[in-house]
Amino acid sequence: MLYYSGLTDRIGDVDQGDTVMDYLxxxxxxxxxxxxxxxxxxxxxxxxxxxxxxxxxxxxxxxxxxxxxxxxxxxxxxxxxxxxxxxxxxxxxxxxxxxxxxxxxxxxxxxxxxxxxxxxxxxxxxxxxxxxxxxxxxxxxxxxxxxxxxxxxxxxxxxxxxxxxxxxxxxxxxxxxxxxxxxxxxxxxxxxxxxxxxxxxxxxxxxxxxxxxxxxxxxxxxxxxxxxxxxxxxxxxxxxxxxxxxxxxxxxxxxxxxxxxxxxxxRPPPKAITLNQNKNAKKTATPYETQITIDPSNKNLTSALAFKVVHDNKKGMMVYVRVYSGTLHHNSIVLNSTTGKRERIMKLYQMHANLPIETTSIEAGNIGVIVGTKEIRTGDTIVAHGLKRDGVKSLSKAESHLQLHPIKIPPPVFFSSIDPLTLADTKNMEEALVVLLTEDPSLHVMYDEDSGQTMLSGMGELHLEIAKDRLVKDLKAKVEVGKIMVSYKETIIDSTKTCTQLATLSTQTDETGPSTATVSLLVEPADSDISLGAEIISRDNIYVSYPEHLPENFLIPSKDILRSVNRGIVPGIAKGGLKSHLPLHSLHVKVSNISIPPDITNPSAISLATRLAIEEALQSIKVESYCILEPIMDVKVMVAEEDVGTVVNDLSSNRRGSIISLKDSEDFFQENTNDINYRDLANSIYTPPDFTMYMSKHGDRARSSQSIIKAQVPLEQMIGYLNYLRSLTKGRGTFTMDFHSYQKAPTTVDFNR
CATH class of the missing domain: 3.40.50.300 (P-loop containing nucleotide triphosphate hydrolases)
Structure with a gap:
């Protein structure tokens, strides 16, 4: 495409390693x-x-x-x-x-x-x-x-x-x-x-x-x-x-x-949310937001979504953006409405793969790169007045809080330990990890206080392997990466016996003397009976429900009170459960009471009280009431008909898998569709004859008799599965897997390995 359009003077070859787009x-x-x-x-x-x-x-x-x-x-x-x-x-x-x-x-x-x-x-x-x-x-x-x-x-x-x-x-x-x-x-x-x-x-x-x-x-x-x-x-x-x-x-x-x-x-106008200007709205988190659409022809409002961040050794952070309305100008000031911070765009580029070409503006409908900003991350929304260099001052309140729908980040399921080679390499490792996670938010870093190890988690074995190469070869981090492991979690069971104690703790600030903020809460397992009013605040299925009546404090808005409660819960559960100190998963935190004296003006007092309360609640639960959860994957294995028995037996007998269905590959995709029978449609439509098929009888046979095995298998059993599957099926088998859920792991599983 690039050659015929005149952009390049040669055709790249994947086998020769000289392609334009695959430049790493x-x-x-x-x-x-x-x-x-x-x-x-x-x-x-x-x-x-x-x-x-x-x-x-x-x-x-x-x-x-x-x-x-x-x-x-x-x-x-x-x-x-x-x-x-x-x-x-x-x-x-x-x-x-x-x-x-x-x-x-x-x-x-x-x-x-x-x-x-x-x-x-x-x-x-x-x-x-x-x-x-x-x-x-x-x-x-x-x-x-x-x-x-x-x-x-x-x-x-x-x-x-x-x-x-x-x-x-x-x-x-x-x-x-x-x-x-x-x-x-x-x-x-x-x-x-x-x-x-x-x-x-x-x-x-x-x-x-x-x-x-x-x-x-x-x-x-x-x-x-x-x-x-x-x-x-x-x-x-x-x-x-x-x-x-x-x-x-x-x-x-x-x-x-x-x-x-x-x-x-x-294309349909992009959807966004902004603050609800209705003064009679209830004092809860969601009523402050309202759904809107962005008019691409509105030149008075510049709106863009940051969808990718890349670190360049010379230019620093390069933020890829899609502009949905208005125009981004170089050397202009914009607002990151996700964080509420102003940013100056020093330069703008159009990308030629890894080669940036400087430009003065990026108009609506185009993709470009921003250089010079400090804190814009993947999924952030950028807004400005479309016709002014300092486009922040002229924004209305609704425009300054406008946020395009964020990009969903799938949860990581594999992890490996990562340690500096020497103590002096720690700072370099931490800086490299910041760059790596900014570029790829589907990676996640967690520090284990008990073992002193840093854990890097990702979407799969190859994902972590590439992340390791990026750290060592590109970012020059002197680290040692451990073997790939599975991301286990911990939760509590049987809340009627273990979580009857309410945790009520107080905190006071230096400014207010004896005044204290008090938070009462209850921790229980998150199940299907969680009320619709509960808010999920973590990828680990941590839900929070708030008291019906929030305290009246004229100096701290209701939305800031709720935000402070959430900020206290996240670090409060960070230490993990008592059984193994693994990350906690599937918990419901019921906040029953929040008390804030009128003279407390700092919402951090609420966060501190919440953190102390949830730590006490978790400590009060008996160790035997915690259990280990393992990730279960939805696995689809596509194999030739003669290999079905061997693969099914391996999944069910050797890998603790549960076989959900076994179908011909043509039947498999008929589930959950509309009234059209696409298999009948495929058989009835015109297609030209395939006379090239004469060249390979083996290929024809293998392609015409394929089956799909659908199973749910513990992730721990799927490590290295691709090579094993190929050996079972003479190289013809393929599979995909998606995260399904966390389920209770058998006691025989070694989650430390």
């Missing part, structure tokens, strides 16, 4: 994408902001935060492997964010590539309607030829586009489809199926067809108009094909991005 040494060494990279280029008088995201499950947060700021997505599938297990997971994430998509079926030059088979899998597994806008063309112009893949048949324009073998992809021939009878016949079938599908979704195309009376004579512009409308409404997914390694099919994909994916103004 670890990415080039491993041949995979680890971190998302942004770049801006032009095609057909349009500006395209491209973000290249990873495909590995361990780096799912990179995908989540990229999808959060995108308007459209291109899903690249392997023409041999088809729709793989991880594809379904990322597709679901894009569906939740309502992002229009197109699909590019790559590697059509490979043995056993099946375009038609992959299209049917898109329908049956990803639960969507498709529109085939081009299909493979082989040498000699024979649909059933055993020749090489040479180009594509453009269904809409009724043309053949052929690329010269061994070229850089710029040498293109456009052939008349009537010269090849078999191809013309197949194109007519594809065009008929395409128009019939679109007429079910667009009345204007129906009227146009009735005027013309022939599928082959329907105007390409009318087809594109109807297809664009259906794609933007998420009713259909255009499908293209190509062979990127042979430089075939990339230009039509770029055309499809322009023709079918939305511009920023065609």
């Amino acid at each position: 040494p670890a990415e080039r060494d491993r041949g995979i994408t680890i971190t998302s990279a942004a770049i801006t280029f032009h095609w057909r008088d349009h500006k395209i902001n491209l973000i290249d995201t990873p495909g590995h499950a361990d780096f799912t947060f990179e995908v989540i935060r990229s999808l959060r700021v995108l308007d459209g997505a291109v899903t690249i599938l392997d023409g041999v492997a088809g729709v793989e297990a991880q594809t379904e997971k990322v597709w679901k994430q894009a569906s939740e964010m309502e992002i229009p998509r197109i699909v590019y079926v790559n590697k059509m030059d490979r043995e056993s590539a099946g375009f038609g088979r992959t299209v049917k899998e898109i329908v049956s597994k990803l639960n969507t309607q498709v529109a085939i806008i081009n299909f493979p063309f082989f040498e000699n112009g024979k649909v059933n030829s055993e020749g090489k893949f040479q180009g594509i048949v453009d269904v809409i324009e009724k043309k053949i586009i052929k690329w010269s073998e061994g070229s850089d992809g710029k040498n293109i021939q456009v052939l008349d489809i009537t010269e090849y009878n078999e191809v013309a016949l197949e194109c007519e079938k594809a065009r008929t199926a395409l128009i019939e599908t679109l007429t079910e979704l667009d009345d204007n195309l129906v009227e146009h067809y009735l005027e013309i009376g022939s599928y082959m004579d329907v105007s390409p512009n009318e087809i594109k108009k109807a297809l664009r409308k259906a794609c933007l409404n998420k009713k259909i997914v255009p499908v293209l094909c190509g062979a990127s390694f042979k430089n075939i099919g990339v230009q039509p994909l770029l055309e499809a991005v322009i023709d079918y994916l939305p511009s920023p103004i065609e």
